[in-house]
Structure formats: C-alpha cells, structure tokens
Amino acid sequence: MTDSDPAALQTLLRLFQAGLRAADPRAVLAQHLPEPPARGRVLVLGAGKASALMAAALEEAWPEVAIGGLVVTRYGHAVPTRRVEIVEASHPVPDAAGEAAARRMLELCDGLSEDDLVIFLASGGGSALLSLPAPGLTLADKQAVNRVLLASGATIGQMNCVRKHLSAIKGGRLAAAVYPARLLTLAISDVPGDDPGTIASGPTVADPGTFAEAREILRAHRDALPPAVWHHLEAAGEETPKPGDPRLARAEFRMIATPLMALEAVAAAARAEGLTPLILGDAIEGEARDVGTALAGIARSVAEHGLPVRAPCVLLSGGETTVTLRPSDGPPGQGGRNTEALLGFTLATAGRPGTWALMADTDGIDGVEAAAGAMATPDSLARARAAGLDPREALRRHDATGLFGALGNLVVTGPTLTNVNDLRIVLLR
Known part of the structure; x- marks a missing residue:
C-alpha cells in the first residue's frame, strides 16, 4: 500500500x-439474555448477516440450556453451531433458500405455549434473507421488486415498508405466529435511527405502515413491477399487526449493538x-x-x-x-x-x-x-x-x-x- x-x-x-x-455478538449478546425459562422450551430463530454468530454466542452463553431452532444468514456467513441450525441464503436479492427457511420458521412456531420462550436474532440483511412471499405472490415477484428498489435510490425505511406488505412473515407477522409464547428479540441495528420495525423489516414488532404507503413508494416504478405485485398492494388484504395488537403483548425487543x-x-x-x-x-x-x-x-x-x-x-x-x-x-x-x-x-x-x-x-x-x-x-x-x-x-x-x-x-x-x-x-x- x-x-x-x-x-x-x-x-x-x-x-x-x-x-x-463493539458490534461483535460474542462481546455483547450474553449480557442481554434473560434467565432461562423454568419450564417450557427455548426456540431460537433469526435472520441477518450476523445471525449465525449471534446464535453461536447464545449457545456459548447457555451451554447447559436445551435450545434448538433455525437462523438464516447470507452465503459465506455461517459459523459452526451445535444446537441451532444455520441456513445460508442470498442477499440482497432473495432466493429459494431464504424462502424455504422462512416457511420452516413459521412451521416451528406451531404449537407453542405460554411456557415457551422464543428468542429471535435480528440483524442487517434479514429483510432479503427472510423472504416468504404473501399469498398470491411468488419469489420471482419479490426478486423483481427488490431489483427495482435497489436501483431506485429508496431509503432502507421505504424499501422495508414495501417488503413488509409483500411478505407472509415480516412486519410483525412472525410475532403473531409465536403467540402465546414469550418472545424476546435481540437485535443488532444497521438502520439510521435504530427503528426496530426497520431492522430485518421488523418480523417481531408492530408495523404502523400501510398498503397505501407501500403503493406510493412504488408508484413511479409501477411499469417495472410484476402485475401481481401491484394487484396485491391495491387489494390491501390482511394488514400487518399494528401497535396494540394483543398477539404482540408478550413480545420484548432489546438492542444489543447499534451504530x-x-x-x-x-x-x-x-x-x-x-x-x-x-x-x-x-x-x-x-x-x-x-x-x-x-x-x-x-x-x-x-x-x-x-x-x-x-x-x-x-x-x-x-x-x-x-x-x-x-x-x-x-x-x-x-x-x-x-x-x-x-x-x-x-x-x-x-x-x-x-x-x-x-x-x-x-x-x-x-x-x-x-x-x-x-x-x-x-x-x-x-x-x-x-x-x-x-x-x-x-x-x-x-x-x-x-x-x-x-x-x-x-x-x-x-x-x-x-x-x-x-x-x-x-x-x-
């Protein structure tokens, strides 16, 4: 040089x-963990470029606790773990591996009880990695929208507003699936302002955004969108869970590293x-x-x-x-x-x-x-x-x-x- x-x-x-x-999960995650539950099981889920190392740090902090689960990270970002499965997928444009991982996460939430604890590990990149399209949309539809957004100059907040309204898991939908179990999100922020709803498109927090806002963000690019995407946004079916939704009453959010x-x-x-x-x-x-x-x-x-x-x-x-x-x-x-x-x-x-x-x-x-x-x-x-x-x-x-x-x-x-x-x-x- x-x-x-x-x-x-x-x-x-x-x-x-x-x-x-200062942002290494191995240095910061353990201090934010609660006491392990006295009964019930611990399910670890996660998405993002840091999620695999976060899962490894959790395993190290709780060596004797029976935990299991699944996190999805970017290709090349996996690390060895013993109890939490690591899946790699594509970023920034989603792929079938991310779609399959998101679907499996929702399946793992079936049958959870009030005694169970779900820990969700969120970090930057989770939006693309947790790519389960809303009913009526395909992965190809979401990939096309991602490409449009990445070239548009849209802010990360605008991009994630759109993503939440094209997803079956983002924008609080995962939290709704976890209920009635206790839910703790541990997050590494990669977004200006550290908005919990923007990190990984907020799968575990309430979403104040609307279909109308998502349409407005994409309006100038409508001709470049797959027809099914615009139809879905105009139909404005089931909205994302909003603040005050009872299904989010047992959800807690903790920021462990920020800019x-x-x-x-x-x-x-x-x-x-x-x-x-x-x-x-x-x-x-x-x-x-x-x-x-x-x-x-x-x-x-x-x-x-x-x-x-x-x-x-x-x-x-x-x-x-x-x-x-x-x-x-x-x-x-x-x-x-x-x-x-x-x-x-x-x-x-x-x-x-x-x-x-x-x-x-x-x-x-x-x-x-x-x-x-x-x-x-x-x-x-x-x-x-x-x-x-x-x-x-x-x-x-x-x-x-x-x-x-x-x-x-x-x-x-x-x-x-x-x-x-x-x-x-x-x-x-």
Missing part, C-alpha cells in the same frame, strides 16, 4: 477495528491515540457522493478555522447512504456506496495535506464482495491521474471501488459477521 504516511492508514484501520469489536455504540468505541480508541473525536451523527443518509462532499466541507473548516474541532482530530459518522443508478450514467462499474462517498470526499478535498479518510461497511461488503470500503490519502488524486485513471469519470460511472482498488487502498475484511451499517472516519492532522 503506497502513501507518504502509512502510519495514518494504520491509525484508520485500528479505529475501524475498534468499531467492529452509535460503534462510533463511541471508535471515539474512545481515537482518544487513546491522542486524537480529538467528533461524532457528527449515527444516522446520516443521502446520495453517497453528496455525503462525501459535505464531509469534505467540514474537514476544510477544521483545517482553515479549527471549527467545529481542532486538529489533530477524527470526524466520525455512521448511517446509510444511497447510490442512484441513472440510465444516462451508462453501465455501472464496481460500485460501493462507501467507496462512492469516499471518492466524492476525495475530489472535494482536492489533495489537501494532512487529510485521510476511511469509509466502509461494517459487514465487510460494500455492495460487492471485494471490499468493505476504502481509504483515501492526500495524494490519492495525484496517484490516480499518474496511473492514467480519471477520478471524475469513475464517479460518474459508479466505479469508485475499481479506482481505489487500482490504487491499492481497498479495505478488505471478508464477512465480519456483524453489521451496524456504514462507518466513516476522517483523520485530520
């Missing part, structure tokens, strides 16, 4: 790792490095390149005015940006919302000395399998141009991952088996 100050890059990597450790917890851990690590941390927010959304440009503006203020904090410092932020694909952009490159935000930042800082940044997805996959994200240095633009690369063209073509890969500045972790969304670290000296 080439840079005039490799120590700065190592600092960024250490801070990123501190954020990942803010990760940012606070990074801030503590920064102080230990002699850097002043400033957390800008844990729920920053918007077009990725625009967020990068805004962060560059704050970095410039720090360098020129010592505001809102003096260097040496780190600017920290989390949330989930979006990348809107337009036909006029041409065929997209290797993508990555974090690398695209980083390229926007790099262009806006224009080689300013003393400015480094790391932007990455805490699940280890920034849209493509190749990287979690990337790092930028003061000489990134100069090195790119010296190599015959055009940074502005790479941004136009959504090929930021390709550009940073050519520079040797990708952050490659592989699946981290957790997910508290994007983590952006700007280092100023």
